[in-house]
Amino acid sequence: MTTTTYAVLSEGLCKRYGDVHALSGLDLAVPEGTVCGVLGPNGAGKTTAVRVLTTLTSPDSGSARVAGRDVVRDPAGVRERIAVTGQYASVDGDLTGAENLRLFAGLLRAPRSRADELLERFGLAEAAGRPARTYSGGMRRRLDLAASLIVPPSVLFLDEPTTGLDPHSRNGIWDAVRGLASQGTTVLLTTQYLEEADRLADEVVLVDGGRAAHRGTPAELKARIGSYAEVVVAEPARLEAAAAVLDRLTGSLPALDAERRTVGAVTTDPTLTLPRLVREIDAAGVPILDASLRPPTLDEVFLRLTDRKELAA
Structure with missing residues (x-):
């Protein structure tokens, strides 16, 4: 039997600031050597959770251990084993x-060779002699x-690591x-780029209301909310008519995108097939350019599970 x-x-x-309950009984369990994506809308408690786990603030109640050390009883031990x-x-x-x-390296009493090793590893050796202010955003x-x-950390906390970067960076x-x-480092990643969590995370924890409201692999969370039906209308004026059909077929509030001329909605109905979707749209007299029935993106999962119409920035 394997023990995790x-x-x-x-x-x-739990953490409270005046009348605001930033954390309301948050439970996390991140196995060693994995990437955990922590997602949530503004005010969900993500930042407070990271501040507690990195010993920057103390919880009002509850317990937490990071890299085997208690964040309240042994904050120095935690700091020795993490990077932020x-x-x-x-x-x-x-x-x-x-x-x-x-x-x-000097401040942390690491060998000078460690700096050179990391410059090579991160593709910065050629630019090593240039002032950092001349670096691109990705290089910085x-x-x-x-x-x-x-100093290689046991746990690395990454907060929005690719904000503002181009796709290559x-x-x-x-x-x-x-x-x-x-290589065995555990990564706790907070991000609003849901594609980032989808690509990197072994498990996603969706924090809402100061607690872990949903958790699972990206694939498990997508399967939980079903499929995503989407059509591209030929005429922008027919978006509302297409939306009415999707509302009836899926029982979900459709999302309209006038610029892309698309309307889509989540469905958990296993009897809804692509041919049926096309027939129903055609019967309503709505000319379409394309139709699809596909697994949802993590963005769509986020919106559905948090019941938000827009992603928090």
Whole structure:
């Protein structure tokens, strides 16, 4: 029988700021060497959870252990075993890439060779002698991530790691995160790029109202809400008519996109097939350019499970 070892384990975490209950009994269990995506709308408690788990604030009640250390009884022990990379790069723009990493190496009593190793590993060796302020956004994020790894952490907390990056730079960060997990580092990722969680996370925890409202692999969460029916109308003026058909067929509030001329809705009806969808749309006299019945995206799962019409920024 295999026993799971958890790198992050919290039970009943509560945190209150005045009349606001930021955490209301948050339970987390993140196995070692995995990537856990923590999602949730604004005000759900994600930031407070990370602050508690990284010992930046104390919970009012409940317990949490990170890398085997209690966040309240042994915060110093937790800090020795974790790294935190915030939303914005914290490197010094006046120092070169090499100087930034060598500074961190000196402060953390790591060998100078560790800085050189990380510059090579993150594709920054050629730019190592340039001031960090001349780096692109993706390069600065990679340098920031490298700085977090001067001393290899047991648990890495990543907050919005690819905010504002172009797709190429984003893919580079994703590759780095996958590499860390494959080498045994546990990654707790908070992000609003749901594609990011879909691509990286072994498990997704959807936090809402200060507690873990839903959890599972991306595939499990998608299966939970069924399929997504979508049609592209030939005439924008017929969007409402198409929406009425989807509302009747799925029992879900359809989402309309006037710019793309699409209307779509989640369905859990196993009898709804693509041919039936097309027949019903045709019977309503709505000319369409395309129709599909597919698994939902994680964005659609998020909207459905949090009952929000728009993603929180």
